[in-house]
Amino acid sequence: MLGVLAGIGKNKTKVTWYEPSDSPFRAFYWDRGASISLSNTLMYRVINVKKALEGLKPVASGSFSIEINDEDIPENRGPWQVTFSPEQVTVEPTATAGLKMDIRQFAPALLGEPSLAYLAMNEFVEVRDENQLREAEKLLTPSPTICFEAF
Numbered sequence: 001m002l003g004v005l006a007g008i009g010k011n012k013t014k015v016t017w018y019e020p021s022d023s024p025f026r027a028f029y030w031d032r033g034a035s036i037s038l039s040n041t042l043m044y045r046v047i048n049v050k051k052a053l054e055g056l057k058p059v060a061s062g063s064f065s066i067e068i069n070d071e072d073i074p075e076n077r078g079p080w081q082v083t084f085s086p087e088q089v090t091v092e093p094t095a096t097a098g099l100k101m102d103i104r105q106f107a108p109a110l111l112g113e114p115s116l117a118y119l120a121m122n123e124f125v126e127v128r129d130e131n132q133l134r135e136a137e138k139l140l141t142p143s144p145t146i147c148f149e150a151f
Contacts (some may be wrong), residue, residue, distance in 0.1 A: 036038025067097035112143025
């Protein structure tokens with residue numbers, strides 16, 4: 001595949017290849033100087049973290065706590081205790097959080113692309129408790145998507 005890209009980009013200074021965040025590209029070519037970045041991410045804004053989480057339809061049960069950094073909407077900040085089951089998701093204020101992230105990373109984690117696991121692996125999520133990350137991954141499940149549209 002890299003040979004094909006090299007041929008296509010022979011007279012170019014830069015070639016861009018878009019893949020879902022969970023593709024094997026990074027794992028296979030990271031040591032060969034490939035540059036991996038999050039760009040052209042989807043343009044969504046969560047305006048009510050509590051309602052957005054409560055609107056999810058989980059297939060598993062669990063709980064975790066999360067704090068969101070949101071400079072524009074203080075009501076989104078939390079920290080929140082999230083308890084979920086196939087019947088419902090409840091979100092209540094709490095004192096501390098096992099996870100902390102910016103609202104700009106929360107939106108893709110909520111939508112599933114890039115996934116919460118990918119965001120955490122790339123240090124876009126402050127993980128204070130690994131167990132809570134695993135619990136949150138049960139609710140905020142990956143939904144690999146690729147979007148070729150440029151805005």
